[in-house]
Amino acid sequence: MKEINNQKIDLGLELALTVSSYRAAGQKTLKTCGCDNVTREQLGILLILSLNGGLYQTQIANIMGKDRPNITRMIDVLETKGFIRREKDANNRRILKVYLTDKGLERVEFAKPLKERMNKTQYKGFTDDEILMLVSLLKRVRQNIIEEYNLNMQ
Numbered sequence: 001m002k003e004i005n006n007q008k009i010d011l012g013l014e015l016a017l018t019v020s021s022y023r024a025a026g027q028k029t030l031k032t033c034g035c036d037n038v039t040r041e042q043l044g045i046l047l048i049l050s051l052n053g054g055l056y057q058t059q060i061a062n063i064m065g066k067d068r069p070n071i072t073r074m075i076d077v078l079e080t081k082g083f084i085r086r087e088k089d090a091n092n093r094r095i096l097k098v099y100l101t102d103k104g105l106e107r108v109e110f111a112k113p114l115k116e117r118m119n120k121t122q123y124k125g126f127t128d129d130e131i132l133m134l135v136s137l138l139k140r141v142r143q144n145i146i147e148e149y150n151l152n153m154q
Helices: 010-030 040-052 058-064 067-081 102-124 126-147
Strands: 003-005 005-007 082-088 094-101
Touching: 010 040, 010 102, 040 058, 040 067, 040 082, 040 094, 040 102, 058 067, 058 094, 067 082, 094 102
Parallel strands: none
Antiparallel strands: 003 005, 082 094
């Protein structure tokens, strides 16, 4: 905790509360629009795949900042629901790549307006310069933490 102008600032708490409200709003949005058969994190995997094509599970884990077992469980669920498929990599048959199915792509297209609404909400009341500054500051905080604790993160 840091004190600035007689005000106690707990950046970690503020970040945690912000992430918590973001997650809750995302899950509530999915539930109210009838998308509650996927979690916010599962939808995140679908969105990542829609932007990148086929990816290895390790790549998805790195992008999302999750461990491989957690990603594997989510991918298992998404595969069971028919949103993704796994295929052996052409260059290394021991490794599987994850791809969206047509059903998964439909889910992504349905969710895009919901994601846009979340984006508009989070930027409400900010100028473009303030958004750029906020992102820059958050990147610095993240980099400080990664360096101080010697974390292996992307």
